[in-house]
């Protein structure tokens with residue numbers, strides 16, 4: 252499972268429970284200074300960013316070498332993903348790239364610029380369908396223009412398949428590219444349709460939904476306590492009228508790319524940090540060789556129990572979001588290492604868990620006598636590949652097999668440097684200028700925003716959810732659908748309340764007693780106003796985290812009205828949040844925390860429902876319209892992608908590796924074209 256952020260409008264965007272943790276003060280080493288360029292490219296609805304890899308240069312040579320080999324393995328699977336998304340993707344991409352690199356005609360025309368944008372879009376989506384909406388990306392240039400530029404290039408420089416002529420290749424790909432009725436959606440989930448036959452993914456060919464379902468139904472044993480992930484690593488087709496699987500393995504489908512991946516994994520195994528990690532890599536190689544799903548489970552168990560290694564990675568057929576039936580996994584990879592600095596922060600919080608519990612403003616009857624802090628692992632991504640590139644998650648929780656999670660646990664990580672890059676890139680995008688009340692709030696946000704946002708997340712995750720207890724006899728599901736937003740409310744309030752506590756300065760987690768104000772202001776601004784940018788006109792607030800943020804913000808505005816603690820103020824037709832009394836605001840958070848804890852501990856359904864329905868659901872249509880219009884005027888790209896850093900092996904004259912360097916100077920177009928040259932060994936159609 253992955254947590255993804257698709258639209259970064261402020262610091263509070265991340266939809267999932269874990270909001271992601273950034274390096275608070277920012278990565279200062281490794282030459283990543285204030286001149287680091289986070290923004291790389293902008294086109295259509297996309298902005299491409301660059302992420303820093305702080306700490307890489309301080310790793311041992313062995314760890315760097317390990318990362319290098321794993322990163323090569325992470326890039327080799329790129330074309331697998333392209334082909335999985337649609338069987339014409341590789342042909343279309345290579346034809347477009349052939350034109351892009353070799354066309355000698357007019358490159359200043361609008362048509363050419365639209366063609367360039369299209370190529371950038373399909374790179375971003377790893378295919379011709381939008382990475383998020385699943386809809387086919389429609390070219391903003393004509394078919395005639397496309398034919399003219401394809402034919403305008405020396406055919407010897409074009410990647411036409413099997414010596415096919417331009418006309419033959421074009422007749423195959425033109426309808427796929429230009430006809431809106433052909434393969435309109437990568438994944439179709441419309442009820443009533445044959446979702447297998449109407450989805451453009453290349454997981455199935457020539458088979459119906461019914462046929463696929465019975466094929467896999469026959470494999471399953473409902474009493475199996477540890478079932479295999481049937482169908483995870485194969486395409487389903489028909490041979491001689493029989494439904495059959497083409498397995499993605501060495502010697503099977505995608506053989507050429509998998510051979511390369513295995514080659515790099517073998518090198519990685521030789522420089523593993525320890526025996527456990529070496530076994531992880533070896534089991535993965537076995538799985539790629541055999542395609543045996545039992546091997547995949549063995550590998551997953553070994554992987555999830557490796558908690559000692561500094562370097563870690565994902566490589567393989569993992570997530571099933573893009574299969575309409577949820578069986579087939581797209582190929583993805585990521586290499587990362589534990590961020591010691593950020594993990595220190597969560598350690599301090601965990602170590603003091605009992606102090607926080609004892610001093611919480613809730614009724615003593617609801618406090619835990621013995622509380623155990625949970626320390627989450629914070630990681631630094633070193634390379635993104637396959638389905639994590641260019642669009643990338645900010646957190647990952649694996650493995651997906653339920654029985655492995657049950658019997659062996661799961662690894663949950665948040666990706667520090669990606670979130671940090673999002674934050675840095677959002678600086679100066681005009682958002683705070685548009686929505687914050689004055690320079691005072693903007694200064695607070697600039698100086699303390701990332702740090703207090705992180706701390707809020709840490710307190711929420713490591714302590715908030717684990718704090719408090721139910722009274723005897725109260726069942727955990729008594730709050731029903733209100734349970735989830737109320738639980739998030741409780742964890743958020745715990746974090747908000749403690750952010751202003753002198754204890755945090757004492758523990759060295761905050762620099763001074765002003766810092767918390769940055770989070771207080773941003774939180775209310777988001778909860779009462781700016782999160783509405785993610786709601787369609789006329790709709791109510793549905794998502795649990797959004798309900799919780801609205802609930803808290805609107806409750807404190809109402810309860811603090813008489814004393815003008817925090818209010819919504821109008822100026823020149825625009826609405827702003829104004830906080831007049833931060834200390835009083837903290838005590839309101841404490842008051843609400845005590846009440847929400849009471850509701851949970853006593854299982855008071857009626858009071859819980861009333862809170863959520865009164866403060867967490869409804870949208871003021873006039874304010875909503877205003878906020879949407881103001882957001883629209885900022886012209887921000889709703890989707891972000893990333894380019895990777897470039898790693899190079901340094902060897903001495905005997906070929907011995909002496910160092911691995913990292914650089915950040917490659918732009919989006921150059922990187923995509925290089926990947927297409929360097930990591931592209933699959934045939935055009937698979």
Ligand code: ZN
Pocket residue numbers: 268269711716739742
């Ligand atoms: Zn949560």
